[in-house]
Amino acid sequence: MLAKRIIPCLDVKDNYVVKGVTFKNHKVVGDILALASYYNKSGADELIFYDITASCEQRSANSNWVQKIAEQIDIPFCVAGGIRSLQAAEKILTLGADKISINSPALENPKLISDLVYEFGSQCVVVGVDSCQLGEDYYVYQYTGVPDKMIKSSYRTKDWLEEVVARGAGEIVLNCMNQDGRREGYDLAQLNFFRKRLPIPLIASGGAGTMEHFSDLFKTTNVSGALAASVFHQKTIAISGLKTFLIKQGIEVRCV
Amino acid sequence: MIAVVKCCGNNIASIGNALQKLQCSFTLTEDPDVIATADKVILPGVGSAKAAMSKLQSAKLVPVLQTLRQPVLGICLGMQLLYTSSEENDVACLNIIDGQVKRFCLTNEYPVPHMGWNYVSAIEDNSFTTKLKDCYYYFVHSFYAPISRETIASVNYGHSFSAIVKKNNYYGMQFHPEKSGQVGLALLDTFLRLP
Numbered sequence: 001m002l003a004k005r006i007i008p009c010l011d012v013k014d015n016y017v018v019k020g021v022t023f024k025n026h027k028v029v030g031d032i033l034a035l036a037s038y039y040n041k042s043g044a045d046e047l048i049f050y051d052i053t054a055s056c057e058q059r060s061a062n063s064n065w066v067q068k069i070a071e072q073i074d075i076p077f078c079v080a081g082g083i084r085s086l087q088a089a090e091k092i093l094t095l096g097a098d099k100i101s102i103n104s105p106a107l108e109n110p111k112l113i114s115d116l117v118y119e120f121g122s123q124c125v126v127v128g129v130d131s132c133q134l135g136e137d138y139y140v141y142q143y144t145g146v147p148d149k150m151i152k153s154s155y156r157t158k159d160w161l162e163e164v165v166a167r168g169a170g171e172i173v174l175n176c177m178n179q180d181g182r183r184e185g186y187d188l189a190q191l192n193f194f195r196k197r198l199p200i201p202l203i204a205s206g207g208a209g210t211m212e213h214f215s216d217l218f219k220t221t222n223v224s225g226a227l228a229a230s231v232f233h234q235k236t237i238a239i240s241g242l243k244t245f246l247i248k249q250g251i252e253v254r255c256v
Numbered sequence: 257m258i259a260v261v262k263c264c265g266n267n268i269a270s271i272g273n274a275l276q277k278l279q280c281s282f283t284l285t286e287d288p289d290v291i292a293t294a295d296k297v298i299l300p301g302v303g304s305a306k307a308a309m310s311k312l313q314s315a316k317l318v319p320v321l322q323t324l325r326q327p328v329l330g331i332c333l334g335m336q337l338l339y340t341s342s343e344e345n346d347v348a349c350l351n352i353i354d355g356q357v358k359r360f361c362l363t364n365e366y367p368v369p370h371m372g373w374n375y376v377s378a379i380e381d382n383s384f385t386t387k388l389k390d391c392y393y394y395f396v397h398s399f400y401a402p403i404s405r406e407t408i409a410s411v412n413y414g415h416s417f418s419a420i421v422k423k424n425n426y427y428g429m430q431f432h433p434e435k436s437g438q439v440g441l442a443l444l445d446t447f448l449r450l451p
Contacts, residue, residue, distance in 0.1 A: 002413055003373045003392055040437075045373055071273050076394055076435045096269035098396075098435065121303040123369050123396045170369050170396075199362040201371050222365065224372060254373040254392040256437060 003254040004218050004246070005045040005225030006239055007203065008232045010035055012051045012081070015065065019230045029233040032065050033072060039232070040073040043239045043256040047073070048101065048173070048227065050128075051081025052145035070096025078126055081145075084112065086119050093120060101173060103128035107142050107153050110163055117168035122200075127169045131157040131190065132177040138190060141177060157194070165200055172198065173227060175205040183209025183231065186217045195221050203227050211242050215249040258282040258448070259294035261321075261334075263301075263311040271300050271331070274434035278445050286315040296326055296448065301333030305342040305357070305399075308333055309349060321350055327450045328426045332397060335421065335428030344399055353406050353423050357399050366414040371396045376419040376431070380408045384420060384427070387446050391439045393419070393431035401430065 010017045016028045017035050029035075032049070039047055049069070066079055079092050080101035089100045100120075106113050106127055116125045130141045138157035143149040153160075157174075164172060174194060176187030186207045195202050201224040204217055208228035217226055231237045243253045260271055262284045275282045282298075283290065291297055299321065301308050312318050321328070330338050337349045342357040349357070360368045373392040378385035385408050395411070401418040403410060409420035411430070421428040427447060433440035 001375065002370070002395075003375070005372050067269075070269055071276075074274070074277070074435065074437050074441060076396075076432075094269060096273060098270070122398065123302060123371065171371060196364055199364060199367055201367045201369070224367065 001252055002224075003045070003252050004223075005203070006043075006214075006242060006253065007046045007048055007225050007227045008039045008044050008239070009048045009050060009205070009227050009229045011229060012049055012065075013053055017233065018052070019233055029230075033068055035233070036069050036073055036077075039239070040075055043243055043254070044075065045225065045254060046075060047077040049077065049079050049081075050101070051079075054082030054145075057082070066092055066097055067095040080126075080128055084108070086115060089116055089120065093124060099124045099126050099171070101126035101128045103130065103144075104142050106164070107140065107155070107160075110167060113164060113167040113169055117170075122168045122170035125169050126171045126173060127164045128173045128175065129157065129160060129164070130175045130177055133187075133190065144175075144177070158197070161194060161198060165198060169200065171201045171203065171224075173203040173205050175227075176207060179207030180205070181230070182207060185209065185213040186226070188216065188220050191217070191221045191223055195223055201225075209236075211237060211245045214242060215246055215251060218246065218251045219249070257294055258296045258298060259291045260284050260298045260300065261291060261312075261317065262286050263308060263315060263317070268300060270432070270434045271298060274441060274444055277441060278448060280448055286317065288316055288320045291317065292320050292324070294326065296450070297321075297324055297328045299328065299330040299334035299337065301331065301337065303333065304344060305333060305336060305349065306345045306347045308337060309347055312337075312350075318350065322352060325425060327447065329447050330426070330428040331434070332430060332432055335430055336397075336399060336401060338421070338423075338426055338428050339401060342399060352426050353401075353404070353421060353428075355402065355404055357401050359399050360414075363414070369396055369398045370400070370413045373436075374411050374413060374419075374431070376409050376411050378409045382408060382422070383450070384422065384443070384446055385409050387443055388420075388439070393429075393433065393436040393440055393443075395431045397430060401428075
């Protein structure tokens with residue numbers, strides 16, 4: 001059967017991998033290529049590189065490292081950050097990325113999703129969604145890479161996900177903002193709620209702190225994978241150890 | 257020389273990178289004469305079957321690809337193009353392997369595309385499938401080839417379907433060996449070493 005994917009997310013700023021707590025105070029955690037190579041060898045199933053300030057700075061992800069990563073690793077990877085045209089997406093895919101992920105630019109122009117799907121196929125079009133619980137409902141936030149620019153969009157998460165699916169996206173990464181950076185576990189209620197309403201793969205993001213958080217996620221929701229950053233970058237959790245743990249819990253993962 | 261057919265999609269870079277890791281020289285081409293005389297031919301592909309077939313037709317590659325005698329490897333969409341037709345827009349394909357490529361049914365339990373690492377099991381022993389016991393490979397596709405007599409390895413996602421097919425000198429892999437870590441590279445190497 002299909003294995004659950006463990007996906008380190010590398011937030012990139014000025015050609016370094018950084019990590020903040022609840023989207024703020026970014027600190028450098030390492031060199032992009034060195035970390036990509038490390039995760040490739042240690043059993044990550046896929047990598048996501050997110051150029052966190054690209055969208056706010058009105059530019060697309062810096063492509064000089066995309067080609068180097070493609071030459072170096074032998075697992076799939078996705079590039080995100082400020083991709084707001086077919087040309088920008090084509091450049092990144094041609095350099096060897098397997099998927100591109102769009103977030104704020106899709107909210108600015110939802111037709112970008114269907115245009116990208118028509119041109120490149122749904123398999124390489126991922127939509128990242130930053131979702132925040134306010135009272136009884138979930139809402140989508142935009143420009144989350146830079147605190148000063150972050151705004152609440154006009155969409156409820158439910159409505160936005162329906163539009164993303166209707167426009168043909170191949171996968172959704174749902175970042176649950178209330179949990180992000182807190183290491184208190186994934187937002188199981190929210191992920192379960194949306195998983196049951198989506199016909200395409202859903203990746204969980206935000207809140208991983210312990211190995212149990214991953215097993216809780218896969219036992220209680222049918223998400224396709226789990227994204228995490230700081231627990232991997234700070235070596236709180238080693239991917240090989242995490243996979244051994246998950247197998248003992250009866251969860252199917254790929255071991256290398 | 258290995259000929260990689262340049263027509264079908266943007267992710268040719270991945271195949272090139274994998275071949276370089278295996279220290280294999282190759283040429284990216286849509287020239288019928290180069291393809292006809294290559295030692296081996298790789299037909300990669302992502303995107304839609306219809307777009308890929310119309311590109312092969314305009315490059316006058318259809319009769320060439322149908323009559324190759326050297327080992328040929330179709331990857332992902334490239335494998336699906338080996339079949340008679342695809343349910344994707346009901347497009348006629350290369351008709352090297354009998355049968356129709358089908359569309360996955362959309363469900364919440366088995367979301368589509370089938371995306372990620374799945375376990376591939378050999379059905380028949382040969383030089384290819386002895387290399388893949390106990391292995392996960394990376395898949396990403398929304399259409400599948402049903403099990404048939406050409407299936408030499410299968411995969412399960414809601415139901416079983418073809419992971420690797422073989423007919424005479426034609427091979428097809430539904431997954432991406434170039435994106436499947438060391439085991440994928442080993443399998444690609446097996447193809448490159450075929451006589």
